[in-house]
Amino acid sequence: MAGAAPSTAFSRVLSPDLLASLGDLELAARLIVEGMQAGGHRSLYRGVGTEFVQHRPYVQGDSLRYLDWKLLARTDRLQTRQYRESTQVGLLLVLDTSASMGFPEPAGSAPAPAWAREGEGEGGTGFVVSRLRYGILLAAALAWLAISRGEAVGLLTWTGSRPLHLPPRSGRPHLRRLLAELERLEPRGAWPPAEAMDQAASLLRRRGMVVAISDFYDDEAALQSSLRRAARRGHDVAMLQLTSEEELDFPFDGEMEFEDAETGARLLTHAGASADAVRARIRAFHDRLRRAALRDGIDHLRLSTSEAPGPALRRYLLTRAR
DSSP: OTTOOHHHHHHHHOOHIIIIIIOOHHHHHHHHHTTOOOOOOOOSSEESEEEEEEEEEOOTTOOGGGBOHHHHHHHOOOEEEEEEEOOOOEEEEEEOOSGGGGOSOOOTTSOOOHHHHTTOOSSOOOOOOOHHHHHHHHHHHHHHHHHHTTOEEEEEEEETTEEEEEEEEOSHHHHHHHHHHHHHOOOOSOOOHHHHHHHHHHHOSSSOEEEEEEOOOSOHHHHHHHHHHHHHTTOEEEEEEEEOHHHHHOOOOSEEEEEOTTTOOEEEEEHHHHHHHHHHHHHHHHHHHHHHHHHTTOEEEEEETTSOHHHHHHHHHHHHHO
């Protein structure tokens, strides 16, 4: 696989056979991350560290340890050297496990997305990746990447009506526990997105990063307010919005009954006649989320389960690096 482009390599190793048969989330996370080049975390806070930032005038009470004596000898000015503080970034992954995240439902007759089929050959499994499974893979890859760089990673999600919280920690034992919790998650019921984001912002004891992984089909106003509050507390907030080809293209036709996965509400309609209106409303919803995120200084990336997780994450991390 040496010399292959990262996107090609990722597509090949993440076959349905690996994801569905092996069931090894740590291996899947490693394969997603393998070959990715991402910039390191640099603290926004200035203090004592290893990277010189700038000089500032010496003021009484400053430690003489950071006085630039060579500059004093040349210019007869008292200047203190400032460094960028080296800090461990706390990353908290907030994962939506509501029933809508179970779409599309895995089925043996349904086609796998292109990224999962590549390299599969004849007689493939036809494995379908639900939004939750895709979100689990993203969360696992981000956790693997962060912990491999010495960062602390935590998890906040819901199992039924009860929150599950793993405080941010570093180290391989913690990574294995986090991956085990991710592997046990199933889509069910609803989840409280505004409460989840408020809780995530308060659980990080110092400024850190909150990554919310969801389809965000929730109360828009409450969600946006909670995301804004988290950002105003100084956290770096990111939204990874999960979609699927079926909802974006809405390829259905004829009389069909649709059921809300979380409320059980049913709607009988002619899918073909409603298709244009449905697609327009979905596009408008995505545009509103993106605009609100940009307004509030929040990262927003929309990901389709038809896109290989590796290139998707690489695109996100490179965008952040720029």
